[in-house]
Amino acid sequence: xxxxxxxxxxxxxxxxxxxxxxxxxxxxxxxxxxxxxxxxxxxxxxxxxxxxxxxxxxxxxxxxxxxxxxxxxxxxxxxxxxxxxxxxxxxxxxxxxxxxxxxxxxxxxxxxxxxxxxxxxxxxxxxxxxxxxxxxxxxxxxxxxxxxxxxxxxxxxxxxxxxxxxxxxxxxxxxxxxxxxxxxxxxxxxxxxxxxxxxxxxxxxxxxxxxxxxxxxxxxxxxxxxxxxxxxxxxxxxxxxxxxxxxxxxxxxxxxxxxxxxxxxxxx
Amino acid sequence: xxxxxxxxxxxxxxxxxxxxxxxxxxxxxxxxxxxxxxxxxxxxxxxxxxxxxxxxxxxxxxxxxxxxxxxxxxxxxxxxxxxxxxxxxxxxxxxxxxxxxxxxxxxxxxxxxxxxxxxxxxxxxxxxxxxxxxxxxxxxxxxxxxxxxxxxxxxxxxxxxxxxxxxxxxxxxxxxxxxxxxxxxxxxxxxxxxxxxxxxxxxxxxxxxxxxxxxxxxxxxxxxxxxxxxxxxxxxxxxxxxxxxxxxxxxxxxxxxxxxxxxxxxxxxxxxxxxxxxxxxxxxxxxxxxxxxxxxxxxxxxxxxxxxxxxxxxxxxxxxxxxxxxxxxxxxxxxxxxxxxxxxxxxxxxxxxxxxxxxxx
Amino acid sequence: xxxxxxxxxxxxxxxxxxxxxxxxxxxxxxxxxxxxxxxxxxxxxxxxxxxxxxxxxxxxxxxxxxxxxxxxxxxxxxxxxxxxxxxxxxxxxxxxxxxxxxxxxxxxxxxxxxxxxxxxxxxxxxxxxxxxxxxxxxxxxxxxxxxxxxxxxxxxxxxxxxxxxxxxxxxxxxxxxxxxxxxxxxxxxxxxxxxxxxxxxxxxxxxxxxxxxxxxxxxxxxxxxxxxxxxxxxxxxxxxxxxxxxxxxxxxxxxxxxxxxxxxxxxxxxxxxxxxxxxxxxxxxxxxxxxxxxxxxxxxxxxxxxxxxxxxxxxxxxxxxxxxxxxxxxxxxxxxxxxxxxxx
Numbered sequence: 001x002x003x004x005x006x007x008x009x010x011x012x013x014x015x016x017x018x019x020x021x022x023x024x025x026x027x028x029x030x031x032x033x034x035x036x037x038x039x040x041x042x043x044x045x046x047x048x049x050x051x052x053x054x055x056x057x058x059x060x061x062x063x064x065x066x067x068x069x070x071x072x073x074x075x076x077x078x079x080x081x082x083x084x085x086x087x088x089x090x091x092x093x094x095x096x097x098x099x100x101x102x103x104x105x106x107x108x109x110x111x112x113x114x115x116x117x118x119x120x121x122x123x124x125x126x127x128x129x130x131x132x133x134x135x136x137x138x139x140x141x142x143x144x145x146x147x148x149x150x151x152x153x154x155x156x157x158x159x160x161x162x163x164x165x166x167x168x169x170x171x172x173x174x175x176x177x178x179x180x181x182x183x184x185x186x187x188x189x190x191x192x193x194x195x196x197x198x199x200x201x202x203x204x205x206x207x208x209x210x211x212x213x214x215x216x217x218x219x220x221x222x223x224x225x226x227x228x229x230x231x232x233x234x235x236x237x238x239x240x241x242x243x244x245x246x247x248x249x250x251x252x253x254x255x256x257x258x259x260x261x262x263x264x265x266x267x268x
Numbered sequence: 269x270x271x272x273x274x275x276x277x278x279x280x281x282x283x284x285x286x287x288x289x290x291x292x293x294x295x296x297x298x299x300x301x302x303x304x305x306x307x308x309x310x311x312x313x314x315x316x317x318x319x320x321x322x323x324x325x326x327x328x329x330x331x332x333x334x335x336x337x338x339x340x341x342x343x344x345x346x347x348x349x350x351x352x353x354x355x356x357x358x359x360x361x362x363x364x365x366x367x368x369x370x371x372x373x374x375x376x377x378x379x380x381x382x383x384x385x386x387x388x389x390x391x392x393x394x395x396x397x398x399x400x401x402x403x404x405x406x407x408x409x410x411x412x413x414x415x416x417x418x419x420x421x422x423x424x425x426x427x428x429x430x431x432x433x434x435x436x437x438x439x440x441x442x443x444x445x446x447x448x449x450x451x452x453x454x455x456x457x458x459x460x461x462x463x464x465x466x467x468x469x470x471x472x473x474x475x476x477x478x479x480x481x482x483x484x485x486x487x488x489x490x491x492x493x494x495x496x497x498x499x500x501x502x503x504x505x506x507x508x509x510x511x512x513x514x515x516x517x518x519x520x521x522x523x524x525x526x527x528x529x530x531x532x533x534x535x536x537x538x539x540x541x542x543x544x545x546x547x548x549x550x551x552x553x554x555x556x557x558x559x560x561x562x563x564x565x566x567x568x569x570x571x572x573x574x575x576x577x578x579x580x581x582x583x584x585x586x587x588x589x590x591x592x593x594x595x596x597x598x599x600x601x602x603x604x605x606x607x608x609x610x611x612x613x614x615x616x617x618x619x620x621x622x623x624x625x626x627x628x629x
Numbered sequence: 630x631x632x633x634x635x636x637x638x639x640x641x642x643x644x645x646x647x648x649x650x651x652x653x654x655x656x657x658x659x660x661x662x663x664x665x666x667x668x669x670x671x672x673x674x675x676x677x678x679x680x681x682x683x684x685x686x687x688x689x690x691x692x693x694x695x696x697x698x699x700x701x702x703x704x705x706x707x708x709x710x711x712x713x714x715x716x717x718x719x720x721x722x723x724x725x726x727x728x729x730x731x732x733x734x735x736x737x738x739x740x741x742x743x744x745x746x747x748x749x750x751x752x753x754x755x756x757x758x759x760x761x762x763x764x765x766x767x768x769x770x771x772x773x774x775x776x777x778x779x780x781x782x783x784x785x786x787x788x789x790x791x792x793x794x795x796x797x798x799x800x801x802x803x804x805x806x807x808x809x810x811x812x813x814x815x816x817x818x819x820x821x822x823x824x825x826x827x828x829x830x831x832x833x834x835x836x837x838x839x840x841x842x843x844x845x846x847x848x849x850x851x852x853x854x855x856x857x858x859x860x861x862x863x864x865x866x867x868x869x870x871x872x873x874x875x876x877x878x879x880x881x882x883x884x885x886x887x888x889x890x891x892x893x894x895x896x897x898x899x900x901x902x903x904x905x906x907x908x909x910x911x912x913x914x915x916x917x918x919x920x921x922x923x924x925x926x927x928x929x930x931x932x933x934x935x936x937x938x939x940x941x942x943x944x945x946x947x948x949x950x951x952x953x954x955x956x957x958x959x960x961x962x963x964x965x966x967x968x969x970x971x972x973x
Contacts, residue, residue: 155737156734156737160730160739161740165722165755166751174751179740179742316822316823495683495911496848496892497683497888499892500902500906504904523822525893525895528900549898565826566823567851567896568896571855572858583791584821
């Protein structure tokens with residue numbers, strides 16, 4: 001189920017991005033005040049916003065933007081975290097101390113505050129949001145990777161590798177990292193929803209995507225004032241966030257099974 | 269059937285079949301297994317992994333998870349009733365004083381948050397409550413009670429409860445620990461399970477079993493995780509159980525040598541079936557099934573300079589894909605044409621010696 | 630040319646006790662787990678030394694220390710005449726080609742994500758730059774053939790093999806670098822009995838073919854009987870008896886060995902074991918008894934045993950025992966020793 005939603009979302013995002021919004025039913029930028037705030041109808045599935053733009057098209061158009069942010073942030077967090085955490089966990093000693101203390105410093109900041117601080121320093125834009133969010137995310141992956149690396153390190157096949165004369169580098173990249181990657185990936189899928197949410201908050205306050213760019217958080221914030229008079233306006237994009245977040249989280253569950261070669265065997 | 273209420277048998281199993289349902293195929297754990305357990309007897313069930321011995325033990329005491337296990341048919345008669353047809357509450361009444369079980373890892377069977385004394389006292393309470401007809405409910409907390417000591421125990425001087433750190437234990441708990449030869453039993457009463465060594469923990473389990481006085485005890489590899497010196501002591505305690513309270517013990521093990529030490533009767537299992545069943549002397553000196561013969565050779569170790577031991581060829585059977593005819597035939601050096609075609613029955617070939625092999629039919 | 634492939638002298642491996650900071654500050658001494666304490670022995674070429682002991686004896690720690698998998702706290706290890714205790718880094722790594730290990734549980738000693746082919750070839754990759762002209766494929770075939778594994782499963786994962794096959798894979802991995810010395814740490818304890826015999830026979834055959842030396846660690850005396858030329862018995866971190874297999878098993882000269890051998894069950898109901906071989910429990914490795922470590926449990930303990938630690942003395946030709954009264958055991962005079970009453 002999760003796989004369906006997640007894949008659907010990604011396909012949507014890619015198609016919208018590739019075609020540069022051409023496949024959307026309506027143009028998302030043209031302002032038509034005469035049809036502003038219309039409730040959902042056959043023509044406009046989710047109604048129109050305060051400037052007469054089709055809400056459904058705007059929501060779909062936001063997909064590539066949210067996808068880009070979510071995947072970049074989580075992707076780089078996984079890569080950084082994986083490498084730093086594995087090295088810290090396996091090598092130990094001073095190297096581990098240094099890496100983990102730096103990580104702790106970053107973790108000490110409340111995530112949102114840190115993101116806000118960086119975002120406002122850099123200036124509001126989508127790209128800057130990615131830069132602002134990544135440092136918030138990678139510390140927890142580093143922690144997670146290090147913990148997992150410690151567990152894997154104590155497993156006998158790692159010792160067997162060492163006994164065969166393998167170098168540390170080889171062991172980290174060929175044994176430690178492949179064995180902790182699944183855990184990190186599962187965690188990452190659960191996290192994608194979180195990134196979208198935080199990015200939405202950034203946009204909500206005006207530090208992320210800038211109008212007239214459509215973005216779910218931004219749309220929700222723009223529609224907030226119409227909650228009573230035109231509820232479809234803020235609710236629809238919020239529900240979109242919800243669906244995607246749940247979809248990825250379900251995907252994460254399924255992914256864990258697929259990645260374990262032992263469980264994979266059950267299906268053969 | 270007269271067999272089912274034979275007073276000489278504490279337990280009767282008839283035609284038991286158990287399968288496990290997995291994703292794609294069914295694993296046949298036990299096939300048409302029949303077995304009678306006489307009173308005050310230690311029966312060793314010997315077999316390798318996948319033979320079904322653990323499944324058998326769990327099914328008897330009703331701890332089998334169903335699903336994924338499915339009982340395809342058969343009866344297990346204990347005290348006149350069929351265990352397979354009992355509800356969970358009926359089963360919990362049978363467990364403990366009727367049928368008891370001890371496992372390979374004693375640590376996992378002891379509750380880590382209660383002391384040894386508390387858990388043994390609970391065992392006593394269960395037994396006492398059952399004698400008086402009271403059913404021990406799931407939420408009743410066992411409280412350490414002062415039982416009126418019997419004349420014998422008063423004479424022995426154990427009429428007082430042991431008091432330490434404001435915990436009062438039943439005097440019977442102390443006695444039980446003494447019986448299983450735990451040194452310094454008073455201190456052990458106050459210990460938590462994780463503070464015990466493997467051997468001690470297993471002896472505490474046996475003490476608990478002694479207290480509950482079950483009619484039938486299932487011991488699933490009780491000594492496999494112990495050092496050989498500790499194992500020796502535990503084996504003598506099991507015999508004590510049989511002699512003192514007349515319990516019958518189903519001793520499940522993969523180790524034929526241990527079976528030789530402890531058993532009155534030995535049952536050899538392979539791929540979910542009994543392939544040979546006889547008194548302990550016959551199994552070792554006059555066995556009839558090729559698997560028993562091969563297995564015995566795996567345990568008869570020579571010195572390095574005395575030549576090689578003969579090994580059974582092949583691997584333990586794949587329960588999802590059993591061979592046709594006799595399940596052992598692919599590994600059997602005596603196999604002939606009939607073995608591939610026809611599944612051998614378990615037949616009485618001599619007095620109290622059954623074997624399932626075409627060679628002997 | 631050295632006379633032995635391995636010579637271990639006064640080897641000790643101590644682990645610091647964690648969380649004992651307060652008591653160590655108070656008592657002004659650090660607490661150590663003395664897993665291996667002052668162990669010495671030699672291993673000849675093409676010879677198997679069996680290392681027998683129960684839990685807490687230190688046999689596994691010794692096996693690993695000998696390979697420098699855990700640097701020893703004290704002592705010296707000479708491999709083929711060369712002192713390897715001081716080796717580090719690349720020098721040590723290169724030495725590993727000649728000494729390998731097979732672990733007890735093949736399920737955990739193989740990476741579940743690696744295919745058979747990669748598991749067995751992996752050691753070669755570690756030394757690729759030294760062996761550029763090696764025909765890896767051919768070596769793989771030969772090694773798999775010597776452990777009796779067919780080549781049609783090269784791409785399979787460990788969980789797709791049976792226990793016995795997995796252990797063959799582990800053995801193949803240990804063999805591919807062509808070592809001369811292998812530590813076998815309970816290599817068959819996790820296997821079914823019928824498979825155990827197959828693997829033990831395989832190990833013997835390989836030893837014959839390649840003239841290997843084995844350090845065979847096991848808690849199972851019967852298995853060690855079948856595999857070893859000599860046996861060393863460990864108790865609480867020390868070797869308390871060592872000698873030719875037959876001598877130690879049939880004529881033990883240490884009370885612990887006597888108790889151990891007498892409690893080993895034989896597959897014959899007429900041969901019953903001693904059911905009360907030992908009193909008490911194995912002492913905590915942090916708090917080792919003074920004098921002879923075995924004295925609290927020894928039925929023959931005398932006063933000297935409580936104060937003086939016995940050294941290994943040669944009580945018979947090639948047969949050493951760390952007991953003050955080893956000679957009495959040899960001459961059957963031990964009954965004359967005051968037998969201690971079992972106490973609590």
